Amino acid sequence: IQTALFSPLSRIPGPWYMATSDFWLSTHLMRFKQTSTIHELFQIYGPVVRVGPNKVAFCDLAGMRDVYLHHKFPKNPALYDNFKIAGVDQSLTLFENTSHAARRRAVGPHYTANVPSFQPVMHKVILQLLDSLEAIDGRQPVDCLHLLRCYMVDIVVFSCFGYELGAVQKWTTHEPDHLSDAITDFPKAGILSSFFPPFVWNILSQIPNARWKRFTRATKILKEFVAYRIREMQEMHDGKESADPSTLVERLLQHKDSSTQEGLTLDSVVAETVSHFIAGSETSSTTLSYLLWELCSGDVSQTLRAEIDVAMPDPREIPDLALLQELPYLNAFVQEGLRLHGAVPSLLERVVLPGSDFQLMEYALPPKTIIGTQAWSVHRVPDVFPSPDIFMPERWLSDEPNVSMRVVHTMPFGLGTRACSGQPLAQAALRIAVAALVRNFTISCHASTTKASMTMRHGFVSVSCHSCSAGCF
Numbered sequence: 001i002q003t004a005l006f007s008p009l010s011r012i013p014g015p016w017y018m019a020t021s022d023f024w025l026s027t028h029l030m031r032f033k034q035t036s037t038i039h040e041l042f043q044i045y046g047p048v049v050r051v052g053p054n055k056v057a058f059c060d061l062a063g064m065r066d067v068y069l070h071h072k073f074p075k076n077p078a079l080y081d082n083f084k085i086a087g088v089d090q091s092l093t094l095f096e097n098t099s100h101a102a103r104r105r106a107v108g109p110h111y112t113a114n115v116p117s118f119q120p121v122m123h124k125v126i127l128q129l130l131d132s133l134e135a136i137d138g139r140q141p142v143d144c145l146h147l148l149r150c151y152m153v154d155i156v157v158f159s160c161f162g163y164e165l166g167a168v169q170k171w172t173t174h175e176p177d178h179l180s181d182a183i184t185d186f187p188k189a190g191i192l193s194s195f196f197p198p199f200v201w202n203i204l205s206q207i208p209n210a211r212w213k214r215f216t217r218a219t220k221i222l223k224e225f226v227a228y229r230i231r232e233m234q235e236m237h238d239g240k241e242s243a244d245p246s247t248l249v250e251r252l253l254q255h256k257d258s259s260t261q262e263g264l265t266l267d268s269v270v271a272e273t274v275s276h277f278i279a280g281s282e283t284s285s286t287t288l289s290y291l292l293w294e295l296c297s298g299d300v301s302q303t304l305r306a307e308i309d310v311a312m313p314d315p316r317e318i319p320d321l322a323l324l325q326e327l328p329y330l331n332a333f334v335q336e337g338l339r340l341h342g343a344v345p346s347l348l349e350r351v352v353l354p355g356s357d358f359q360l361m362e363y364a365l366p367p368k369t370i371i372g373t374q375a376w377s378v379h380r381v382p383d384v385f386p387s388p389d390i391f392m393p394e395r396w397l398s399d400e401p402n403v404s405m406r407v408v409h410t411m412p413f414g415l416g417t418r419a420c421s422g423q424p425l426a427q428a429a430l431r432i433a434v435a436a437l438v439r440n441f442t443i444s445c446h447a448s449t450t451k452a453s454m455t456m457r458h459g460f461v462s463v464s465c466h467s468c469s470a471g472c473f
């Protein structure tokens with residue numbers, strides 16, 4: 001009664017029961033439906049909805065800019081602490097803006113400076129993937145999400161360590177790949193474990209089933225892999241610093257804070273690197289799977305194929321990134337895929353700071369209110385994106401009216417200082433894979449891949465609950 005009727009948030013519309021307890025929203029989160037539930041609430045209650053005793057969701061451009069760009073409110077620790085790596089912060093989870101800015105100075109330049117130099121390896125991996133598919137020759141359907149995850153794992157591991165893991169090769173030869181499994185398991189195990197006290201989770205993790213044990217030990221597997229490779233790199237360099245660090249780990253090991261001159265602890269380097277494995281592989285491969293799903297429809301794939309056939313005369317010669325980034329229909333296709341199927345569609349929760357005197361539309365929000373918007377809803381505002389549920393790359397072509405308005409209404413990589421640092425790598429990997437696959441294959445859906453099987457399930461990132469849920473092609 002107190003929180004529903006007498007809280008400063010009681011003027012904000014929303015279902016009455018959601019104002020009484022966070023339990024209701026959690027039930028949707030547990031069923032991987034929080035994002036679509038909040039989207040439905042916007043349609044019923046309007047652009048500002050109270051979704052918990054202390055939580056407000058909104059879908060409004062001015063609010064979006066205010067929260068993420070102007071006020072730069074810190075992240076809600078209750079959500080983001082779940083992504084700490086064995087209790088250690090990484091850039092996604094750092095609460096406070098100053099410590100985040102320092103970490104970002106260590107990480108950010110890696111992706112802005114080095115991505116073009118990763119191209120030879122990205123080309124090598126995608127050619128291995130083409131070879132594997134050619135060997136199958138359309139005789140059986142391919143679980144694309146799994147294969148594309150291997151593609152991304154190979155790229156992200158190379159970007160972190162300069163080491164070629166061979167995940168796509170292992171996929172081809174059916175070798176077990178515990179690292180790729182651990183990357184997939186990590187977010188699901190994180191969500192599941194957050195519903196139990198640690199001692200109960202520890203007991204559950206003792207259940208004697210090999211696959212279940214690996215699931216519950218996902219963080220440990222990732223940490224051990226990263227720590228081992230870091231030791232190997234340190235021994236290789238034998239204390240010598242390379243002048244121009246080309247891998248993420250080298251950059252993190254060399255980093256010194258500009259004011260204190262202190263470096264990062266080894267635990268922080270491990271946590272930061274593990275987080276890039278997870279943030280980079282699952283997100284990009286899910287988005288790629290959805291792009292393939294859209295390619296199964298005739299018109300889009302024909303227009304894209306016509307453009308790529310010209311840009312890529314030799315099907316085995318992947319063009320330079322600079323050229324791919326100039327292809328208007330490929331760009332529009334990727335942009336539209338990120339709009340409809342971006343892998344982080346959910347509430348990016350922030351906390352209103354004391355003293356900020358924050359006003360969201362006509363509502364004054366007290367300090368410590370949790371607020372956020374979600375890409376899923378922002379990307380479906382019908383006034384900005386007519387027929388929002390239809391996949392229509394044409395809406396991004398530069399001669400279309402209102403393209404610049406659409407650009408400011410998109411946030412697949414988040415917004416402001418906390419936006420995705422890996423965006424240049426993701427954008428490159430998406431373009432290279434789409435161009436190579438479209439130039440070499442005709443893609444069609446297996447009977448098991450339906451609209452229902454492709455319905456997105458989302459926690460914080462979109463998750464696939466069984467191996468085929470994001471597409472057999």
Ligand code: HEM
Pocket residue numbers: 091092093104156275276277279280281283284287342343344348349411412413414415417418419420421422423425426
């Ligand atoms: C299509 C692919 C991707 C999507 C849709 C995506 C989306 C996002 C979003 C929305 C955020 C901000 C989350 C927030 O505000 O809470 C984020 C953060 C982050 N992403 Fe990505 N991401 C993708 C690929 C990647 C890749 C390839 C990497 C690196 C290998 C990466 C590394 C990160 C990191 C380190 C952060 C934390 C940034 C910070 O707070 O400083 N992401 N990503």
